[in-house]
Amino acid sequence: MYPNLLLKRASLTPNRIALSFGEQEWTFAQLNEEATLFAKRLHSKGVLPGMRVAILASSSAQLVIVLHSCMQLGCELVLLNERLTEEELSYQLQDSKAEFLLVDSFDKRNLLHVNKLSFTEVESVEGVSFNLETEWPKDRIVTIMYTSGTTGKPKGVRQSLDNHVMSATGSALNLGVQPNDCWLCTVPLFHISGFSILMRSVLYGMTVRLHTKFDAEKAVEEILGGIVTGMSLVAVMLERIIAVLEEKDLSFPSTFKSMLVGGGPVPLNYLERAIERNIPVLQTYGMTETASQTTTLSSEDAIRKLGSAGKPLFFADVRIDGEENIGEICIKGPHVTRGYVGASESKNPLVNGWLHTGDVGYIDDEGYLFVLDRRSDLIISGGENIYPAEVEQALIEHPAVRAAGVTGKRDDKWGQVPIAFVVLKENVTEDELKDFLKTQIASYKQPVDYYFVEHLPRNASNKLMRRELMKLIID
Structure with a gap:
């Protein structure tokens, strides 16, 4: 058993700031009080402990209160991605069998659900008392998040209380915890990277400075203020922050300790520029099935171990499954999910206790993990493996390139060949890029076609969606 997280934190540090949003602040005592009141109101609308409740909302203080209130009620939270289509959202609602749908605005979507409630509607009713549990079972399901669905339909991942607590504990043992810690959250709360910040907040007694969405200028302003x-x-978000600092010729203060960067390796060009601006970059690797981080690279190793996602956190184990040094990354630990819901419920994510991630990588002789790519994104050309991330990183090294995406297209001779989609920050020709890449990567990895585009397809957490790149040509 674990203690009721918010209740325990409110009793330990009631006057410490839990949440800051816009011009408003909430202490942990105030957050607990408002979450409990909203939970009572949910209860009066028929939401019972143990029910599965879907939530579709933008990041806001109100959403934080709603998330905590549902946890206080003992509900399982199905966190819906705002950027999905109505068809995709309807599938997840049906697949998860959510008994209620909570929305911050009825105007946002025309989703149909027999028990659809707006936040405002709930706030307008009188609350009804319920049995507030002071202890929570470790195996209780706290959240259900759907994977991005790179192959087939997305799967609803069950994340238990133990998954979240052990993930946060492993991160604390790596980064350390200080009473004045304040985490700037500009990633969506419906994504594991955002929700894990809320979990770390109640476990550490850490302030969350919440923004509805990422804005590089505003993020820089917050950090320069010395509180974050x-x-x-x-x-890609890191590069935008660096660009703002370079434009203003500014550097981050020493009060800023950790810039956790996930979603793939950080290009050398970004790291070198980050160091010049006093940005402590910590590359990390994790996924929905691991309740956030599994490995993290310290900032002092960022250049020496370029491209590495670091070593496993304290409670995590990582191994490579394959006959060669390069193979599928497998993860074991108490932060790893034990299963799915809905159509994928019968699928066991673990094989002999190990999660097979579908990511390809290797571990060097010092124990550092290098993530090469998604297995599903791998391009096999004439029997040779081409990792799109490697080609993308080579392209980003060119000073005229802001961002790059690489995918494979069918080819009668080679089976597949790579093609590149490039976002520029200054003019450059295709021939100039080709000449540059000849000095960077092998000839068989060279893109056969280049497409200059205004932007690349990204998901809600700003990760590149390579499977969507071909649509830029078709559209």
């Missing part, structure tokens, strides 16, 4: 000590993002 950490932030989570992906490489």
Whole structure:
């Protein structure tokens, strides 16, 4: 058993700031009080302990209160991605068998559900008392998040209380915890990178400075203010922050301790520029099935171990499954999911206790993990393996390239060949890029076609969706 997390935190540090949003702040005592009141109101609308409740909402203080209130009620939270289509959302609602759907606005979607409630509607009713549990079972399901669905239909991943607690504990043992910690959250709360920040907040007694969405200018302003000590993002967001600092000729203060960067390796160009601006980049690797981080690379190793996602956190184990040094990354630990819901419920994610991630990588002789790519994104050309991330990183090294995406297209001779989609920050020709890449990567890895585009397809957490790249040509 674990204690009721918010209740325990509110009793330990009631006056410490839990949440900051816009001009408002909430202490842990206030957050607990408002979450409990909203839970009572949910209860009066028929939401009972143990029910599965779907939530579709933008990141806001109100959403934080709603998430905590549902946890206080003992509900399982199905966190829906705002950027999905109505068809995709309807599938997840049906697949998860959510008994209620909570939305921050009826105007946002025309989703149909027999028990659809808006936040405002719930706030307008009188609350009804319920049995507030002071202890929670470790195996209780807290959240259900759907994978991005790179192959087939997305799967609803069950994340238990133990998964979240052990993930947060492993991160704390790696990063350390200080009373003045304040994490800037600009990633969506419906994504594991965002929700894990809320879990770390109640476990550490850490302030969350919440933004509805990522804005590089505003993020830089927050960090320069000297209060924010950490932030989570992906490489493309990091580059935008660096660009703002370079434009203003500014550097981050020493009060800022950790820039966790996930979603793939950070290009050398970004790392070198980050160091110049005093940005402590910690590359990390995790996924929905692991309730956030599994490995993290310290900032002092960022250049020496370029491209590495670091070593496993304290409670995690990582191995490579394959006859060669390069193979599928497998993960074991108490932070790993034990299963799915809905159509995938019968699928066991573990094989002899190990999660087979579908990601390809290797571990070097010092124990550092290198993630090469998704197995599903792998391009096999004439029997040779081409990892799109490697080609993308080579392209980003060119000073005119802001971002790049690489995928494979069918070819009668080679089976598949790579093609590149490039976002520029200054003019450059296709021939100039081709000449540059000849000095960077082998000839068989060279893209046969280049497409210059305004932007690349990304999901809600700003990760590149390579499976969507071909649509840029078709459309």
